[in-house]
Amino acid sequence: MISVLVAGIFTLAPPTNVVVSDTPDDGGGAITIEWQLSADDAQLQRYEIYRSEDGLKYDKVGFIGRGRNAYEDETQDRTPYIYKVAAIMDTMRALSEPSTPVMSSAQWLDRNKINIIITVLLLGGMILYFIYRARRGRELYVRKISGLQAIDDAIGRATEMGKPILYCPGIGYIEDIATIASLSILGEVAKKCGQYDTKLINPHFDPIVYTVAREIVKEAYTDVGRPDAYDPDSVYFVTDSQFAYAAAVDGIMLRERPATNFLVGWFRAESLILAETGASTGAIQIAGTDQVSQLPFFVTACDYTLIGEELYAASAYISREPLLLGAIKGEDYGKIIIVGILVAASILGLLTKVPILQLFR
Amino acid sequence: MLVFVFGILGIIPFIIPHPAVQNVDEYLRNNLLKILAAFALILGLGSLLRVHIDKMKRKGQNWQYSWVLILTFVVSAIIGLFGGVNGTGILPTRIGSFPFDIWTIYLNVEVPLGATMFALLSFFMASAAYRAFRARSTEATLLLAAAFVVMLGVLPFGNRISPHLPSFAQWIMDVPNVAGQRGILFGVALGMLATALKIILGIERSWLGGGGE
Numbered sequence: 001m002i003s004v005l006v007a008g009i010f011t012l013a014p015p016t017n018v019v020v021s022d023t024p025d026d027g028g029g030a031i032t033i034e035w036q037l038s039a040d041d042a043q044l045q046r047y048e049i050y051r052s053e054d055g056l057k058y059d060k061v062g063f064i065g066r067g068r069n070a071y072e073d074e075t076q077d078r079t080p081y082i083y084k085v086a087a088i089m090d091t092m093r094a095l096s097e098p099s100t101p102v103m104s105s106a107q108w109l110d111r112n113k114i115n116i117i118i119t120v121l122l123l124g125g126m127i128l129y130f131i132y133r134a135r136r137g138r139e140l141y142v143r144k145i146s147g148l149q150a151i152d153d154a155i156g157r158a159t160e161m162g163k164p165i166l167y168c169p170g171i172g173y174i175e176d177i178a179t180i181a182s183l184s185i186l187g188e189v190a191k192k193c194g195q196y197d198t199k200l201i202n203p204h205f206d207p208i209v210y211t212v213a214r215e216i217v218k219e220a221y222t223d224v225g226r227p228d229a230y231d232p233d234s235v236y237f238v239t240d241s242q243f244a245y246a247a248a249v250d251g252i253m254l255r256e257r258p259a260t261n262f263l264v265g266w267f268r269a270e271s272l273i274l275a276e277t278g279a280s281t282g283a284i285q286i287a288g289t290d291q292v293s294q295l296p297f298f299v300t301a302c303d304y305t306l307i308g309e310e311l312y313a314a315s316a317y318i319s320r321e322p323l324l325l326g327a328i329k330g331e332d333y334g335k336i337i338i339v340g341i342l343v344a345a346s347i348l349g350l351l352t353k354v355p356i357l358q359l360f361r
Numbered sequence: 362m363l364v365f366v367f368g369i370l371g372i373i374p375f376i377i378p379h380p381a382v383q384n385v386d387e388y389l390r391n392n393l394l395k396i397l398a399a400f401a402l403i404l405g406l407g408s409l410l411r412v413h414i415d416k417m418k419r420k421g422q423n424w425q426y427s428w429v430l431i432l433t434f435v436v437s438a439i440i441g442l443f444g445g446v447n448g449t450g451i452l453p454t455r456i457g458s459f460p461f462d463i464w465t466i467y468l469n470v471e472v473p474l475g476a477t478m479f480a481l482l483s484f485f486m487a488s489a490a491y492r493a494f495r496a497r498s499t500e501a502t503l504l505l506a507a508a509f510v511v512m513l514g515v516l517p518f519g520n521r522i523s524p525h526l527p528s529f530a531q532w533i534m535d536v537p538n539v540a541g542q543r544g545i546l547f548g549v550a551l552g553m554l555a556t557a558l559k560i561i562l563g564i565e566r567s568w569l570g571g572g573g574e
Contacts, residue, residue, distance in 0.1 A: 010409060017549075027383055028380060045536065062562060106380055108377055110376055113375065123554055128558065131559075184565065189527050210408065211399070236411075236412045237408045238409065243477075247474075262407075269482060272482060273482055275489075277485075300492055300493040301492070309545075309551065312552035317423040327564070331548075331555050335548065
């Protein structure tokens with residue numbers, strides 16, 4: 001009764017300026033509806049969105065709370081739609097004017113990613129430039145990475161002790177860059193194992209990584225002229241369950257007592273379980289990962305740790321291949337540029353009113 | 362050539378939202394990759410069985426456990442293949458009120474065993490913390506002091522010592538800690554970019570078993 005009375009003396013202001021557009025930078029199937037809030041927005045319960053194909057019959061397609069002035073509707077591409085927005089309070093409803101007809105369509109470029117594309121092209125171009133320079137025979141200096149320098153000593157130690165080397169590539173998949181970097185290091189380690197006739201143990205979490213690793217190790221033994229020394233059972237698949245894999249590798253560490261453990265690749269919570277078990281057996285441990293959350297565990301429990309990018313640089317560092325070293329040089333200059341941009345952006349952001357953060361969104 | 366083509370095919374969907382491109386990407390990721398993974402899984406399981414059968418033949422160290430692995434492998438494979446995920450297959454997977462379908466086995470064997478391994482982490486953390494916090498160098502002393510402050514800061518007791526301690530602990534986590542992490546992440550991002558470029562352009566082939574040439 002009261003609401004009927006209120007409705008009689010109170011007219012609800014409708015939303016105005018309903019602007020409808022094809023949602024930009026998407027794969028189609030969406031239209032964005034924007035409007036100016038009702039003058040009575042503070043009293044409203046919600047806005048309701050109505051859609052029509054012929055301009056006569058409108059169907060409710062969604063609703064949104066007061067204070068909000070945009071809605072994204074799922075649509076069929078190439079079909080024109082007209083929209084109205086209604087302000088709702090109790091039983092009262094105030095409809096906006098109908099919008100102009102709009103069709104949704106798929107776009108061929110996501111403009112939100114243009115800044116990323118420019119950055120990648122800039123940094124990628126720099127890396128390619130240094131690779132080109134290296135190809136022309138320019139000498140490139142790369143700083144010493146103690147974890148990688150220790151590889152020879154660690155393998156030598158295992159050889160002298162007559163014990164095996166355990167190489168654990170973590171629980172990453174073949175699409176993880178850390179796993180790919182780990183496989184590159186595995187090739188170099190396998191070559192040295194072949195040269196010194198040291199037993200290699202290489203258990204795997206992912207069957208695809210296992211098949212690739214098997215070929216890498218086999219190739220490495222052939223490269224150093226010791227195909228006879230290659231043991232097909234040295235590279236094997238264990239399980240694709242995270243903690244079952246950790247348990248299996250722990251078991252190998254305790255039974256086989258490797259002189260050297262390589263924990264290099266993509267790790268999660270099992271990193272400390274593996275590293276601490278390895279440390280308890282007295283093995284030299286060389287670890288490496290790009291997982292920032294696991295690095296403290298490796299730094300604590302291992303003798304050497306390849307931190308982040310050092311893991312990616314390992315293959316170039318060990319092989320001393322000029323083309324690969326050129327890429328590292330390019331990365332370093334990329335870092336200088338990033339630091340420069342950060343400093344400049346910070347100064348601009350602090351001292352001026354330039355909306356500098358918008359550039360990075 | 363294949364790596365180059367598929368590498369470029371992996372980049373394009375990131376910048377082109379059109380369904381024509383996204384559908385190809387989805388097909389490659391969801392269908393083709395699954396088929397490849399299935400074949401690799403067969404190879405992987407073959408490797409696992411070969412290693413353990415060989416160990417049993419050689420009577421290697423703890424060879425008896427290889428029997429456990431092979432038996433559980435065969436039994437769970439039969440139950441999974443013929444009993445269905447929830448016991449809806451052609452093989453009966455229930456004796457009275459005792460179900461033994463693959464989902465029940467997973468929930469009652471695999472999950473608790475995984476949780477047991479995960480629980481060990483707390484003990485390993487304690488031993489790792491002991492090793493890290495021995496103040497043998499300036500860096501280790503700084504680490505010990507920072508950890509001590511952060512630990513006190515998150516405890517109610519810390520607030521009683523000083524009302525500024527929790528905010529100082531939070532500052533350590535938010536500023537020096539995040540700064541360090543971001544520094545590493547910048548390097549990681551650039552390293553990923555460089556590695557991806559090297560692989561796509563065929564400069565780095567060591568991960569395929571070939572040389573860097």
